Amino acid sequence: MIKKQVIELQNIAQRYGEKEVLSNINLSFSTNCITALLGKSGSGKSTLLQLINGMVKPSIGKVRVFGNDFDYTKAAQLRLQMGYVVQQVGLFPHMNLYDNICLLGKITKMPLESIQKRFDFLLNMVQLPHSYIQKYPYELSGGEAQRAGLCRALFLKPSILLMDEPFAALDAETKNNIYQYFLLIQKTEPCTVVLVTHDLKEAETLAGELVWLENGKIIQK
Amino acid sequence: MAQTTLKVGTKHSNESYILGEIVAQILEDGGFKIERKFNLGGTAISFEALKKGSIDVYPEYSGTIAAEILKQKSTNLDSLNQKLKTQFQLEISAPFGFNNTYALALSPDLARKYPLKTITDLAAHPEWRAGLSYEFLKREDGWGNLSKAYQLTLKATGLEHGIAYQALMNHEIELTDAYSTDGEIAKYGFTLLEDNLHFFPKYEALALYRSALPEKAKNLLEKLGHTLNDTTMQRLNSLALFEKQTHQKIAQDFLAAQKMIQNKPVESISTMQDILNHIFTHLKLTLLSLIAAILVAVPFGILLHRFPRFSKPLLYLTGILQTIPSIALLALMIPFLGIGVLPAIVALFLYALLPILRNTVIGFSSIDPTLKKIATAIGLNPLQKLWHVELPLAMPMILTGIRTAAVINVGTATLAAFIGAGGLGEFIVTGLALNQTELILRGAIPSALLAIGIELCFEIIDKLLIPKHLRQKI
Numbered sequence: 001m002i003k004k005q006v007i008e009l010q011n012i013a014q015r016y017g018e019k020e021v022l023s024n025i026n027l028s029f030s031t032n033c034i035t036a037l038l039g040k041s042g043s044g045k046s047t048l049l050q051l052i053n054g055m056v057k058p059s060i061g062k063v064r065v066f067g068n069d070f071d072y073t074k075a076a077q078l079r080l081q082m083g084y085v086v087q088q089v090g091l092f093p094h095m096n097l098y099d100n101i102c103l104l105g106k107i108t109k110m111p112l113e114s115i116q117k118r119f120d121f122l123l124n125m126v127q128l129p130h131s132y133i134q135k136y137p138y139e140l141s142g143g144e145a146q147r148a149g150l151c152r153a154l155f156l157k158p159s160i161l162l163m164d165e166p167f168a169a170l171d172a173e174t175k176n177n178i179y180q181y182f183l184l185i186q187k188t189e190p191c192t193v194v195l196v197t198h199d200l201k202e203a204e205t206l207a208g209e210l211v212w213l214e215n216g217k218i219i220q221k
Numbered sequence: 222m223a224q225t226t227l228k229v230g231t232k233h234s235n236e237s238y239i240l241g242e243i244v245a246q247i248l249e250d251g252g253f254k255i256e257r258k259f260n261l262g263g264t265a266i267s268f269e270a271l272k273k274g275s276i277d278v279y280p281e282y283s284g285t286i287a288a289e290i291l292k293q294k295s296t297n298l299d300s301l302n303q304k305l306k307t308q309f310q311l312e313i314s315a316p317f318g319f320n321n322t323y324a325l326a327l328s329p330d331l332a333r334k335y336p337l338k339t340i341t342d343l344a345a346h347p348e349w350r351a352g353l354s355y356e357f358l359k360r361e362d363g364w365g366n367l368s369k370a371y372q373l374t375l376k377a378t379g380l381e382h383g384i385a386y387q388a389l390m391n392h393e394i395e396l397t398d399a400y401s402t403d404g405e406i407a408k409y410g411f412t413l414l415e416d417n418l419h420f421f422p423k424y425e426a427l428a429l430y431r432s433a434l435p436e437k438a439k440n441l442l443e444k445l446g447h448t449l450n451d452t453t454m455q456r457l458n459s460l461a462l463f464e465k466q467t468h469q470k471i472a473q474d475f476l477a478a479q480k481m482i483q484n485k486p487v488e489s490i491s492t493m494q495d496i497l498n499h500i501f502t503h504l505k506l507t508l509l510s511l512i513a514a515i516l517v518a519v520p521f522g523i524l525l526h527r528f529p530r531f532s533k534p535l536l537y538l539t540g541i542l543q544t545i546p547s548i549a550l551l552a553l554m555i556p557f558l559g560i561g562v563l564p565a566i567v568a569l570f571l572y573a574l575l576p577i578l579r580n581t582v583i584g585f586s587s588i589d590p591t592l593k594k595i596a597t598a599i600g601l602n603p604l605q606k607l608w609h610v611e612l613p614l615a616m617p618m619i620l621t622g623i624r625t626a627a628v629i630n631v632g633t634a635t636l637a638a639f640i641g642a643g644g645l646g647e648f649i650v651t652g653l654a655l656n657q658t659e660l661i662l663r664g665a666i667p668s669a670l671l672a673i674g675i676e677l678c679f680e681i682i683d684k685l686l687i688p689k690h691l692r693q694k695i
Contacts, residue, residue, distance in 0.1 A: 053598060055594070076600050076601065078600075080599075080600035081600075083599075084595070084598045084599050086591075086595065088591055090592055092592060092613075093592075093690075094616075094687075094688055094691055103599075103609065104600060107605055136688060138690055152599070
């Protein structure tokens with residue numbers, strides 16, 4: 001049986017002016033599997049990630065998601081089905097923990113009851129205490145903030161999760177801790193994960209497949 | 222039959238208030254309903270208001286009409302009337318009977334020390350300081366041409382007329398312009414220098430009105446002809462200045478004594494009620510203009526921030542608006558909007574634009590670009606991003622701008638009195654014209670309290686809208 005590919009990158013090249021950031025990229029990601037994109041900084045791995053959610057449009061080639069060409073006029077709609085986690089976390093400073101995590105639920109007009117249920121479930125999953133509901137991002141530690149960021153990304157049960165160096169800023173102990181939460185979530189609610197990282201150990205711990213990038217080219221799968 | 226409403230205006234001087242009341246009351250007694258637009262800021266504003274129809278009649282002087290309005294030397298009343306009719310559809314009544322010409326006044330001490338008689342004699346004292354009313358400094362028949370005619374070299378600075386006499390008594394200036402019927406002249410014993418070259422035209426007081434005025438009203442104004450002389454006018458002026466009688470009462474007593482109206486009790490409202498009314502008007506001016514400015518400047522600022530190429534020039538432009546002196550901006554409004562509340566609100570609105578616009582642009586520009594990118598990346602559409610992320614993050618800055626605008630507006634709104642918009646400025650302007658500190662304070666203290674009150678309101682709004690760690694620390 002041929003599994004339908006959730007994400008396909010076909011003959012992609014990406015240029016900024018004269019500079020070629022990516023070239024000749026053909027890649028598809030196995031459904032509900034964690035794929036790590038490895039490479040040094042400047043290898044083009046972050047750009048590749050942003051091609052998937054349409055934040056970057058390819059100069060050449062085609063991005064297909066959910067079996068269709070990426071429709072840039074419906075980018076916001078499509079992105080709601082793709083969780084997004086970055087190193088800087090990017091929780092909104094004017095919202096407390098609850099509002100940050102539940103923002104997408106409110107925007108998609110989920111009933112309040114379902115929002116509350118989902119919030120409780122996620123908070124429990126990453127082991128953040130309920131007493132944190134009213135806390136603002138600046139009151140959270142790095143690890144706590146990143147766990148909250150994960151909850152925000154997963155709120156709408158996305159089928160794709162894009163992660164750009166999500167754990168790079170954390171210390172070793174916190175990292176190990178959060179890996180456990182992450183793997184647990186992936187087991188409970190599996191989705192297609194693309195993880196950008198420069199840390200081989202992290203990639204080996206979390207990912208089922210590894211892709212190496214160097215100077216904008218795939219050198220090893 | 223429904224009562225015809227007539228709008229009576231006056232400039233902001235003691236004598237104008239009294240003449241305005243006399244005009245208003247004789248018309249009232251004749252069955253007209255009167256709206257009083259007192260305190261208009263000078264000839265330009267009063268005349269523009271009359272032309273525009275924002276007022277129907279105001280007391281004016283023949284010399285002013287000749288020099289300032291028709292730009293001619295002759296003060297012959299028939300010729301003035303003819304020209305006003307054909308050029309502006311305006312007319313003048315018979316003169317009230319006194320000549321309030323300009324004069325130059327010295328303090329009694331100085332006059333004792335130096336036996337000056339005429340303006341020519343002034344040439345011997347080039348070191349003296351003249352404190353002159355702003356209008357006199359600028360007029361055709363004012364300081365510029367006077368000092369040329371008499372070849373005077375002494376230095377002149379601008380001073381509000383109401384406080385010039387005080388400055389003269391305190392030896393802060395040696396010379397000021399005076400009106401020959403001013404109540405202070407007799408009281409303080411000022412010496413008036415003789416206009417030996419006959420530079421000043423005649424300033425016969427009369428009513429200047431629109432030709433469209435009902436015949437009955439014109440006849441009533443005609444009845445005021447030759448009822449006053451210089452001495453009577455000086456006396457009426459000093460009743461207001463030194464006996465603290467209201468202009469309303471002075472006018473009524475005068476008209477009743479002339480058997481021109483029935484004497485009736487003056488209806489008066491309590492001081493407290495009066496202050497509250499003025500505060501209410503003041504708040505109305507401030508808040509309406511502020512709300513309009515918010516509704517325009519915030520959306521416009523958001524738009525502007527998206528097009529940085531236009532934001533700089535536009536901010537400069539609103540900055541220029543800010544530098545137009547408020548009284549000038551108010552005067553500029555009259556040809557388009559007349560006088561009263563509307564032009565005042567429009568002027569205040571223009572002043573409030575800049576701080577709100579600038580702070581909105583700055584507020585939006587200073588949002589962390591990472592947060593904006595993340596908002597898009599997690600699936601917010603542009604409108605959702607604006608509402609849930611950008612606007613709240615720019616809010617502290619925007620609120621600071623609104624707050625600045627509000628405080629500026631409370632202060633500037635006091636000047637709205639000059640175009641008949643009322644408010645607390647009315648006390649201040651009248652107080653300045655009469656040199657009554659108590660009256661000035663009656664306007665100044667509540668407006669200062671309003672400014673503080675508005676600051677406090679914004680503290681509360683800040684607390685409601687912005688989490689503590691994001692509030693602007695001022």
